[in-house]
Amino acid sequence: MDAGVQGREATAERLLRSSLEHSYEPNIDIDWDAPLVDGLWGIPEHRVSLYGTDLWAGLTDEQRRTLSLHELCSVARIGLWFEMILMQMLLRYAYDRDPRSSHIQYALTEIADECRHSVMFGRLNARLGAPDYKPRRITHELGRLFKTIGYGPAMFAGTLFVEEILDQLQREAMRDETVQPLTRMVNKVHVTEEARHVRYAREELVRIMPRVGFAERQLARYLTARIAYVVARNLIHRDVYASVGLDPAQGRRAALANPQFQETLRWSARKLVPFLREQGLVGGPTEAFWRQAHLV
Numbered sequence: 001m002d003a004g005v006q007g008r009e010a011t012a013e014r015l016l017r018s019s020l021e022h023s024y025e026p027n028i029d030i031d032w033d034a035p036l037v038d039g040l041w042g043i044p045e046h047r048v049s050l051y052g053t054d055l056w057a058g059l060t061d062e063q064r065r066t067l068s069l070h071e072l073c074s075v076a077r078i079g080l081w082f083e084m085i086l087m088q089m090l091l092r093y094a095y096d097r098d099p100r101s102s103h104i105q106y107a108l109t110e111i112a113d114e115c116r117h118s119v120m121f122g123r124l125n126a127r128l129g130a131p132d133y134k135p136r137r138i139t140h141e142l143g144r145l146f147k148t149i150g151y152g153p154a155m156f157a158g159t160l161f162v163e164e165i166l167d168q169l170q171r172e173a174m175r176d177e178t179v180q181p182l183t184r185m186v187n188k189v190h191v192t193e194e195a196r197h198v199r200y201a202r203e204e205l206v207r208i209m210p211r212v213g214f215a216e217r218q219l220a221r222y223l224t225a226r227i228a229y230v231v232a233r234n235l236i237h238r239d240v241y242a243s244v245g246l247d248p249a250q251g252r253r254a255a256l257a258n259p260q261f262q263e264t265l266r267w268s269a270r271k272l273v274p275f276l277r278e279q280g281l282v283g284g285p286t287e288a289f290w291r292q293a294h295l296v
C-alpha cells in the first residue's frame, strides 16, 4: 500500500469505529410524541430570515415562532433533498471500488447514516405539519442530473458545502435553550454523525486535489459554486412566509435583502470557504456565484 492509501484506510477505520460507538436511530432515540414547548423557537430567533426587517416588526411573537418552525422544516427539507443526491453519488462511487477496503465500507456506512437522516427530516416535517418545502422544479431536475453524473472533486466539495453550512446552523441551535427540544435533538443526531462525513470528504479532497488537472479543477469550481448558490437560495423556501399570512414573493425579497440574513449565510460558510479556497475550489470567475449568494 502506498502512503496515500494507508492514510485513507487509517481514517476510514477510525470513522467506522466511531460510527459503532456514536450513532443514533432517530425513530427510537427521538421522542416524536412529546408536545412542542410553548414560547420556544424552531431555530434561534436571530437566524430567522426576516429577523430585523420591517416585515418582522409587523409580526406578533407567536407568528415569529411559527415562521421559525417553518424555516426549520425548510432547511431540513433541502438537507433531505441533498442527502438523496449524495446517497446516489456515494453508491455509484462504491460500485466501482473494492468493498474489502475500509474506505468503501465507510462510504456504505455513510449512505446508511444519510438514509436514517432523510427519514428523520421527513418525519420532522410531518410532525410539525409543514407543507412539502421541496426545491422548485428546475432545481429538482438539476439535482437529478448531478446525482446521475457527479463524481470526484465536485462530489466531495458539493457535499462538504451542504454538510458544513448545516453543521454551523445546527450546532448553534443544538446548544440554544430558547429552541424547541425536538429541534435540538434532531440537530444533535445530525451534528454527531455529520462530523464524520465532513472528515471523510475533507481528507479525500486533500488527497485527490493534487492529481486534478486544470480543466477538471475549473469544472469542479464551477459545479461547486453552482451547488453552493442553489442550496443557499433554496435553504428558505418562499412558501414559509405564507405560514404567517405573508405574500411568499414579498417575504422572499425581504429575506434576500436582509443584511442580517446575508450575514447568517456568510457565517454558516465561514469555516468551509477558506478550506475550499486552499484546495483551489473557490476562486476565479465562478466566485461571483459565491458572492451573489452572500457566502463570501
Ligand SMILES: [Fe+2]
Residues within 6 Å of the ligand: 083, 113, 114, 117, 190, 194
Ligand atoms: Fe445527513
Ligand SMILES: [Fe+2]
Residues within 6 Å of the ligand: 114, 163, 194, 197
Ligand atoms: Fe452527511
